[in-house]
Amino acid sequence: MRMAGRKIFISGDEAVAEAVRLVSPHVISAYPITPQTVAVERISDFVEDGSLQAEYIHVESEHSAMSAALGAAAVGARTFTATSSQGLLYMAEVLPYVSGARFPIVMMNANRALAVPWALLSDHRDSLSQLDSGWIQVYCEDAQETLDMIIQAYRVAEDERVMTPMMVNLDGFVLTHTYELVELPDQAALKSFLPDYSTDNKMDLDVPKSVCLAAMNHYMEYMMKQELDMRNVESIIEETDREYGDMFGRSYGGMIEQYMCDGADAVLVTLGSVTGTARVVVDSMRSEGYKVGLVKLRFMRPFPKAEIIEIGSKVKAIGVVDKDISVGYEGIVFTNVNSALSDLDRVPQRLNFIAGLGGRNVSKAHIRDMYMQLLEVAEGKEKEKIQFVNARCEYNG
Amino acid sequence: MDRPKVVKYKEPERAEDYPVGATFKAGHLVQTNSGWRTFRPIIDQDKCIKCLRCFLVCPDGAIDKSGESLEIDYDFCKGCGVCAHECKVGAIRMVKEGADEDGR
């Protein structure tokens, strides 16, 4: 049954804080970094005013933030942390600890460019550098989805078939600092969607254990187990998304969302807030008769391989918008999409648009241009395969 | 003697059967350390004044004080000689492994 909730006008950071208050973790440990700060400030307010009963640990670094979360999760506490950019990389060492120990910590990451050069605005190089950390990664399009995904993240991560940490990504400033009307799920209904967390995978006074152990001769098998379990996560993400939709009226399509892909010749693959701009472009181009569609990639790990193959088998051209670059190769999302497509007998044409680095604007006009180029390569024209979008100057491609 | 014992461990045959997480039960011993020893400590119970110093300072906790007299857990004694070195009355002798009690 659909439960309507209260609507409030908040930013993405505040939506994170509201979601955290709703799921009520036992322990929060976080260290401030722009543009995540407002989230931890609001959470601190909630702890102060008693509306969130949690231990808030004022750690002295991100490395300690994740380590304290690890310690708390290791005794079976529900745990939250939040970071961005430099902070994420500073805690990088601890990410495989948490995933290898299979602790369902949920973390918000405000996507922000990596230094140097310094830039405060959003791109995805921070979180994409951690694709191999063993964490589930989801990317949000707006504040509402962010709130919903923090909640869903706990349900997925804590599922005993999953027991894997999850990183909820939202674009810095574009989402963290932009206000929109957000609906809060009904607290009582949420209790039945997300039961209290309990697990055997913890240090337990009655059943003592060693955790984060060394397994020199069994390392390979522990990793195999982790990978095999991760392969089941996709169906649990989808089941969770459906159930959330049934209860609260919003679902997001699971691993990916296909927007106007039926009958499309060319599709763009996007991650995060740029999806919103691309939707508008698709609407207007469709009304002009162009056969274009949009694939909103929601999860980067596990990677929606089957879905990408399915789309690849239907279209003539696929463009990938990468707000990142793996220097020396290409966009990171592009690499992932390509490896999925390589399973097809007939691979569609592909273009990689490196855009939005350091928060560089990606306008409707830029996206329209991407679609026009895709439609041209779909007809057999040659285009530069990896392009920088909206650069201030010319370059040798 | 009240000391942890070695248990039989059967390796999982399938990856699925490994624990969820790099986690395992506490105090799970699958092999002894007795092979490390070149010398074996032997307590002369007649000389021993039960001061418990050897029990206190054994790095491996291999000396048990629960019985009438002190007992060494030879499964886990590494033969380091700390106990013999620290015994004030010389009640512990280090005897070459393989030799008899008199060291022959």
Next chain:
Amino acid sequence: MDKNMVTNARELTNTEFFYGHKACAGCGGSLAVRLALKVLGQNSFVSLPPNCMSAVGFLFPQISFVTNAIIAPFAANAAVLSGIEAGAKALGLKDHHVVGFAGDGGTADIGIQALSGAIDRGDRIIYICYDNEAYMNTGIQQSGLTPYGARTTTSPAGKNLPGSIKMKKNMFEIVAAHGISYAATASIGYPEDYLKKVSKAAQCESTSYIHVMAPCCTGWGFPGERTIEIAKEAVDCGLWFLAEYENEKFTLNRKPSSFSPVKEYLMKQGRFRHLGDDDISIIERHRDHKWEKMLKNWDS
């Protein structure tokens, strides 16, 4: 004396909580861990960063900790302890201890930031630094607590250098400067004193710190049977000291009327055997200066 105080072998439980590990025969660090856990008991959550004690204790499927235990990231043993304590508190757990064992490197170098944070917050954790004066697990490299003149694999002694050319970082006073509620130095050469200090730390309502000298026969170059002797002599010759910091006061627990010869202590160990009289007098002068300050400013 408090009924919870354990001050000698008779009061100490026969039960072992760190057993069947793969530390070198005669390892001082393993005795420091063993004794502390015997005081703290089964209801302990133990955290260790990478170091010799975690390397020898968590070798799946040979698990030597009988209590709950975790390997923490190297830089963050104190933060993991804080997290355990916060989680245990939030879950309503009672009558447990949260205790960490980090080496000198894990404490005075890479782990000092997290330790400082935990002390500053006053989290109820017991942090024990077992000091073997080098990075032993990685093969005897120099750390911030390696003393002057010690030969390590990264401070070789040769024609130009006498081994390490710096004195030990003053961890005890750095910790005390935070205004911590209880800090102590100890040595496994004085095991009863160490037991008493662990008992005191166990009763502390906020952060406590114990810095225990724990000789490493392998890295220091002496026969394993001499571990306790060397640990005692470190105190007796004045290069280490037994002290406490509580109620904002330093107290020297042991004030030798005269020191045993430094040279004897040094020459028993391979890592110092290359030292000449000049270097030994540098070490003695530093010792005397330190003791002068301690005797002047601390209670005894």
